[in-house]
Amino acid sequence: MSSEPIRSAGRSDAARRVLREVFGFEQFRGEQAGVIDTVIDGGNALVLMPTGGGKSLCYQVPALVRDGTALIVSPLIALMHDQVEALKNLGVRAEVLNSSLAPDERMRVLRDLHDGALDLLYVAPEGLMQPHMLDRLASVPIALLAIDEAHCVSQWGHDFRPEYLALGALAERFPGVPRIALTATADLRTRDEIERALFADGCRRFTASFDRPNIHYQVAPRTNARRQLVDFIGREHAGDAGIVYCLSRRRCEQVAGWLVEEGLDALPYHAGLEPEARRRAQDRFIREEGVIVVATIAFGMGIDKPDVRFVAHLDLPRSIEAYYQETGRAGRDGLPSNAWMVYGLDDVYRLRQMLAESELSDDRQRIERQRLEALLGYCEQVGCRRPPLLGYFGEAHPGDCGHCDNCQSPPKLGDATEPARMALSCVYRTGQRFGAGHVIDVLVGRRTERVERLGHDRLSTFGIGEEHARGYWQALLRQLLAGGLLATDPDGHGGLRLDPSARALLRGELRWKMREPARVPKTGRARTSSRSGAPVAPEHAPVFDQLRALRLELARAEGVPPYVVFHDATLAAMAEARPQTLAALGDLHGVGRHKLDKYGEKFLERLQALNASAG
Incomplete structure (x- = not known):
């Protein structure tokens, strides 16, 4: 669309006219107005705003108010195309310039750029920082420079892209052009690194609330993953689009198969598939209604789909930051949506082992273990889930949100001091090197070949917990681990060991309350759902x-x-x-x-x- 009438108005009034006439919204939300005014006036901004919080408007509106073409740096080709397609449907003159274009299309886009016929141009960081591209842009009026998914600049970010580090040079290359960096998830360490890398000349930092009140959070121990997932979809989301995350490629294929057998339209997506198969899966998810994608973390960052009604995790993510980003792909349109997760102790062992086998430095591995432990603590939270989730990002929340499983069905707590002492003693007496399965075998008095070979059937703790079922002991060990009284060995092999803080409980100086498992109602097949999340x-x-x-x-x-x-x-x-x-x-x-x-x-x-x- 021609933006001259809008640009000729006063800049503050022009921004509001763009919002109403182009995007169809009456007013800005939260920090949007402050960010937009800053950029329109030529200032730099670092914007931390949750997925679905309206980050794109923070640069799209100024791009239609300021003179020249806005350059938008984006890490994924699919994301660029989706956003440009949506903008064109609003009448905005937007294009992409990346390796996916045919030579004649590339020449047309460059011609439009030099003719001043573009409001926004989306580029990849690798393409933008090529010397010939920078030289070409030197003769083009640039309205602003926007760096999307800015956490990619950080070594501590979950999607580190080293080519993003070169973007700090844009300040010298385009003096006087405002720059805006945006991300949906970044802890304090990541925010500081983004600012150092991209804004040596300074910026205003805008941090919107990370709360997503339209998302209902639910976490439960994994018992029967297939039945739990199918029941959840049947209860809440038949006919809805959703994403199911799994840790492994094999698991993705297996779970997609389960859902298809249940009559659902489900597709696997992971890096092991042929590129054409991944493209088809993503295209169907975006362009059709009610498709479920079962994916590893390879899926999602480039998806600009607002009506994902649920995100389910069948395995524990790597950190609260990863969990928040992945669950944030639900309900970007602000309508009711669900973040649902089941997990087990084996997830903790698997993630610890992956860390131990990685090439990360000892210091980085320590940080990642702390992040994993923070997520485990969130999972075993007995109160409102929002305070620990938002607290991770430095935001206080009073609790009692009324929109998570713990608020709607408060868990019952029972005194488990003596069983907790039994469990800790058994971990100690078996040598602090065995996983939960072996420790439970000893507690319940199960004479396995391994128990007898090691002589653990002669320990004083053998059989002392036989009055409780294995599920009880699994829950208790999980909660002791989340509470910090137990730890897993740093080599990632899953052995349990006592934390020094366990001494107080063993000495009788501390009581231990255990969360009793919640009972989740079950339903029939998914297609009979009443769609309570409509x-x-x-x-x-x-x-x-x-x-x-x-x-x-x-x-x-x-x-x-x-x-x-x-x-x-x-x-x-x-x-x-x-x-x-x-x-x-x-x-x-x-x-x-x-x-x-x-x-x-x-x-x-x-x-x-x-x-x-x-x-």
Whole structure:
């Protein structure tokens, strides 16, 4: 679209006009206005804002207000294409410039760039920092430089990309051009490293709340992973798009197979698949409704899909930071969504072993172990889940969120002081080098070949815990590990050992309360779900489903993802308001001027027909 009328207005007023007329939103959220004003006025900004918090608007709005072309540095080709496709559908002049372009397309984009016909140009860091590209840009008016996924610059970040380090030189290459770096997840160490690497000349730091109130958090011990996952989807999310994360490629294939057997539309995604298979899986996930992808962490950072209704973890992630980023891919449109996870002690052992076998320095391994232990503590949390989750990022939360499993069904605590002493004594007497399975065998008096060969059937702790089932002891050892009284050996082989803090409990100076396992209701097959996580109230669901069908029809005709036409949140607003004129439709959240002109009549006709049939 031509942005001259907007750019000719006062800059503050122009930003708000862009927000309303282009993006269809009435007001900025949280820190957005401060960031946008800073960049429009020529200042640098480091922005920490959760996924779904509106980071993209922080550079897209200034790009349409300032003169020149905004350069957006992005790490993934898929993410660039998705964002450019969505912008073009808003009438914005945006393009990508990367290795995926054919030579004639590349020349066309460069010609548009030099002719001043682009508002935003998305580039990869490797391509931007090529000398010939920097020389070419020297003759082009640059509105701003945006560095997305800025945690990639940090050695401590979970997606480190060494080529991002070169971006610090942009300050000298483009003096006077404002720079903005954005990320959804970065602890204090990562934030400081980003600022040192990219903003030697200084910047304002904006940190929005990391709370995602629309996400419901639920964590449970893994008992029967298949049944637990299928029951969860059946209870909450039949027909919804979702991501299931697993640690290994083999596990991804296995779980995708389970879901297909249950009648669900599920696909595996991992680095071991052929590139074409990965592309097809990602394309189906983005362009179709209700597809579930079962993936390793290789999937997600380049996905700009707002209507992912759930993220499930069947294995423990590597850290709270990774968990937060992965769960943040749910509900980017602000509608109710779920972050669901099951885990076991074997996950801790596996992750510890992966760390021990890695090439990380001893200091880095120590930091990563601390991050893993923080996540384990979060999993065994007995109170509201938000204080430990947000506290990891330096944000206080009062608790009692009302939107996590512990708030909705507070766990029961029972005195387990004596069983805890038994468990600690057994770990000590078996030599502090065996995993939970062997320790439990000794506690319950199970005479395995290994127990007898080692003489552990003659220990004083043999059989002292036979009154409790194995599941009880597994839960207790897990909670002692999360509470810091037990630790795993640093070589990653899963052996349990006592932490010095265990002495107080063994001496009788400390009591230990154990969280009793919660009972989760079970349902039938997924397709019988009542969809309690639906984005609209039951009375509006038939209209919402009709609008969703129209959206899919239009998206397929244009070859774009459905959310590019309208987000679920906008369809939900239509279903609830039932506008009967174009003016009323244009007042709804997410309906900008270009989309009203392009799709307004079609949606209005469908709404009028639905009203007539209801009457």
